[in-house]
Amino acid sequence: MISKILKRVYIALIFVFLYAPMFTLIVLSFNQSKSRAKWGGFTFKWYLALFSDRVVIQALINTLLIALISALVACVIGTITCLAMNRMGNVSKSILTGVTNIPMLNAEIVTGISLMLLFLFFKAKFGFVTILLSHITFNIPYVILSVMPRIRKMNPSNYEAALDLGAGPLYAFFKVVLPDIWPGVLSGFLMAFTMSLDDFIITHFTKGPGVDTLSTKIYAQVKKGINPEMYALSTLIFISVLILLILINRMPSGDKEKEK
Amino acid sequence: MKNNKAVKLLSAPYIVWAAAFIIIPLLMVFYYGLTNRDGQFTFANVLAIQQTEHFKSLYLALILALISTVICILLAYPLAMILSSLKGKNEHLVVFIFILPMWMNFLLRTMAWQTLLENDGVINTVLQFLHMPKMHIINTPSAIVFGMVYNFLPFMVLPLYNVLNKIDINVINAARDLGANPFQTFIRITLPLSVPGIISGITMVFVPSLTTFVVSEMLGGSKILLIGNVIEQEFTQNSNWNLGSGLSIVLMLFIIISMIMSAIFDKNGEGNTL
Numbered sequence: 226m227i228s229k230i231l232k233r234v235y236i237a238l239i240f241v242f243l244y245a246p247m248f249t250l251i252v253l254s255f256n257q258s259k260s261r262a263k264w265g266g267f268t269f270k271w272y273l274a275l276f277s278d279r280v281v282i283q284a285l286i287n288t289l290l291i292a293l294i295s296a297l298v299a300c301v302i303g304t305i306t307c308l309a310m311n312r313m314g315n316v317s318k319s320i321l322t323g324v325t326n327i328p329m330l331n332a333e334i335v336t337g338i339s340l341m342l343l344f345l346f347f348k349a350k351f352g353f354v355t356i357l358l359s360h361i362t363f364n365i366p367y368v369i370l371s372v373m374p375r376i377r378k379m380n381p382s383n384y385e386a387a388l389d390l391g392a393g394p395l396y397a398f399f400k401v402v403l404p405d406i407w408p409g410v411l412s413g414f415l416m417a418f419t420m421s422l423d424d425f426i427i428t429h430f431t432k433g434p435g436v437d438t439l440s441t442k443i444y445a446q447v448k449k450g451i452n453p454e455m456y457a458l459s460t461l462i463f464i465s466v467l468i469l470l471i472l473i474n475r476m477p478s479g480d481k482e483k484e485k
Numbered sequence: 486m487k488n489n490k491a492v493k494l495l496s497a498p499y500i501v502w503a504a505a506f507i508i509i510p511l512l513m514v515f516y517y518g519l520t521n522r523d524g525q526f527t528f529a530n531v532l533a534i535q536q537t538e539h540f541k542s543l544y545l546a547l548i549l550a551l552i553s554t555v556i557c558i559l560l561a562y563p564l565a566m567i568l569s570s571l572k573g574k575n576e577h578l579v580v581f582i583f584i585l586p587m588w589m590n591f592l593l594r595t596m597a598w599q600t601l602l603e604n605d606g607v608i609n610t611v612l613q614f615l616h617m618p619k620m621h622i623i624n625t626p627s628a629i630v631f632g633m634v635y636n637f638l639p640f641m642v643l644p645l646y647n648v649l650n651k652i653d654i655n656v657i658n659a660a661r662d663l664g665a666n667p668f669q670t671f672i673r674i675t676l677p678l679s680v681p682g683i684i685s686g687i688t689m690v691f692v693p694s695l696t697t698f699v700v701s702e703m704l705g706g707s708k709i710l711l712i713g714n715v716i717e718q719e720f721t722q723n724s725n726w727n728l729g730s731g732l733s734i735v736l737m738l739f740i741i742i743s744m745i746m747s748a749i750f751d752k753n754g755e756g757n758t759l
Contacts, residue, residue: 232567232570235563235564235567236564236567236568239560239564239638240582242635242638243582243583243586243635243638243639244586245597245601246586246589246593246594246595246597246598246601246635247586247589247594247597249597249600249601249607250589250593250594250597253597253600261599261600302498302499302502303499305495305496305498305499306495306496306498306499308492308495309492309493309494309495309496310496312489312492312493313493313496321496321499321500321503324503324507324508325503326744327507327511328507330688330692330740330743330744330747331692331737331740332692332693332695332696332713332736332737332740333693333696334696334697334698334713334716334717334733334736335511335514335696335733335736335737335740336510338514338716338720338726338729338730338733339510339511339513339514340506340510341720342510342513342514342517342726342730343506343509343510343513345726346513358506359506361502361506362502362506362507365499365502365503394491419584419587419588420587422587422588423587423588423590423591424591425590425591425592425699426698426699429721430720430721439590440590440591440592443590443592443593443596444592444699447592447596447702447703451593451596455590455593456593459589459590459593462588462589463585463588463589466585466588467585470581470585474578474581
């Protein structure tokens with residue numbers, strides 16, 4: 226009984242630790258005063274200002290576009306790579322796995338500067354495209370990591386049976402293989418999208434002047450004092466994701482049944 | 486057989502991509518790090534780590550990363566054990582709880598700690614209200630450790646949770662039946678079985694802590710420089726790519742050591758986050 230209470234208290238403490246900053250930001254988004262240190266009364270003005278601030282909206286659009294495109298491209302490349310890796314010999318498979326591990330295990334700052342040097346060397350124009358290429362690069366490993374176990378578990382006879390029954394390879398892939406590995410692809414996509422959304426370091430080194438994501442915009446404001454609109458925006462993002470997750474969890478989904 | 490070859494060809498896009506955006510960029514770091522501005526070979530950029538201010542920043546980063554990693558293990562292990570004892574019921578929820586904060590920007594989250602830890606910040610106001618002594622933590626190395634633990638704790642919890650969740654409950658029951666007490670069961674059974682998760686957690690916390698420049702910049706004031714800050718400044722302010730690359734090579738040595746460690750201890754990828 227006591228140990229049960231202790232367990233609850235421990236989880237609650239960690240929860241407070243993890244969510245205290247979230248709570249702080251939400252409170253600050255309603256703060257009349259621009260200073261972080263004092264409470265100047267309740268206001269919605271930052272939310273209203275947010276919607277008419279073209280610069281912030283543009284940064285938001287950039288962030289979402291980069292996250293969406295990079296996660297989609299990473300999903301396609303990652304999934305077909307997994308299909309191929311499954312048929313590979315041990316040597317080529319471990320080499321490819323090793324290379325895939327590099328962006329995951331290497332320090333973000335090193336990945337960031339290595340890509341910066343690459344773009345500098347080829348005199349690429351730093352901007353949306355360079356950020357996008359970099360994000361795809363660090364997203365592919367997340368997709369491979371979440372699709373690979375699904376492919377390994379898959380029964381290869383299903384695919385062969387489909388071929389024997391006259392399906393073309395493409396048709397068999399979409400009708401038999403893809404439904405089987407879909408949960409892995411989906412969680413890879415979500416992981417990649419989240420990583421891209423939250424990334425600052427790699428974007429910092431691969432962005433060009435004039436193109437900003439929310440992260441780089443916030444970083445530029447850190448020293449001057451952050452515009453409270455940013456608190457309002459992140460509160461909105463946080464609340465919408467929270468609602469989305471609750472809805473997904475509440476849904477009597479058939480998927481969970483199938484997994485069991 | 487022919488079909489097999491065609492499937493293997495599907496890896497071509499990624500092989501090209503990995504060569505262009507993973508391998509070649511890394512080689513470029515080595516190229517810039519081992520040459521001077523005129524493109525001549527030199528070890529000067531790598532050896533620059535011996536200069537007092539560079540060495541100090543690396544040393545401090547190593548110490549702080551080590552402390553953060555230890556604190557993360559101590560915090561995460563009991564948590565992962567409690568979470569895995571819930572078995573099944575809340576599995577999705579657990580992961581969500583740790584992924585959810587990532588949807589609020591990393592920089593804003595760290596900055597929020599500034600507000601909380603400041604000398605007149607929220608925590609000190611609460612302490613004052615309770616008639617307890619104030620904490621002077623902001624702009625000290627402790628604040629940086631605080632920020633590291635906060636930001637990287639999920640990377641320790643998730644792999645630990647994964648390995649602990651996979652331990653067969655019958656193994657533990659068998660140990661108890663054979664007369665081991667809970668402590669012995671933990672030391673002899675649970676702990677050894679969770680080593681892959683611990684190792685994977687250590688690399689996932691240690692590497693980002695060692696190399697961060699954001700946490701130290703935001704919570705340490707601008708006076709405390711870690712190796713990450715030095716490298717970042719060489720690239721963005723001093724435009725000395727050769728020196729920055731040279732120092733990165735030194736940094737990579739430590740990363741490679743932890744990669745090898747995780748490869749040795751975690752052969753089957755059991756500690757993988759996903």
